């Protein structure tokens with residue numbers, strides 16, 4: 001029998017993302033795992049749940065752009081670091097090599113597998129959090145993580161985040177084809 005364990009959010013693991021912003025002219029990064037995909041088609045909208053006190057929020061409001069970068073497991077130290085210290089007191093601009101894409105004000109990480117640059121679409125202001133909704137305007141991927149022009153997770157080796165264990169996790173193996181394996185269902 002199942003045991004009731006309160007109202008815990010068990011929607012983990014989540015992908016670890018590193019969000020890049022330009023705050024008062026300075027590049028800043030923070031770790032954001034509470035991300036969402038709002039739809040699968042165009043416009044490609046994603047959400048970031050970010051505590052109101054974060055320094056990065058100032059830059060998103062100011063420039064109306066941000067980047068979302070996926071790091072590999074071998075970048076775990078840098079990923080955690082930008083989630084430990086705030087740009088309001090620590091300069092995090094040199095943690096990653098950066099470049100600017102077509103939006104010009106969303107710093108993207110050069111040395112990571114995949115990056116997306118987003119234009120701010122909307123802000124949902126909650127009591128403690130800003131939910132930033134962004135539209136993905138361009139996506140950049142290292143050649144080494146592509147298979148047939150598509151991002152290959154087995155090559156990206158993304159970091160995953162789990163709140164209950166407070167640990168970073170890695171991805172396992174694929175276990176079935178979506179929109180396909182269900183065809184094997186037989187009514188019992």
Ligand SMILES: Cc1cc2nc3c(=O)[nH]c(=O)nc-3n(C[C@H](O)[C@H](O)[C@H](O)COP(=O)(O)O)c2cc1C
Nearest residue numbers: 030031032033034050051054055056083085086087
């Ligand atoms: C693994 C991990 C995941 C995090 N996820 C989030 C998140 O989803 N939302 C959030 O507001 N802060 C999150 N944080 C905390 C921020 O990254 C952290 O407070 C950061 O220092 C804020 O940086 P800033 O003040 O320079 O913007 C996370 C931190 C870590 C280490």
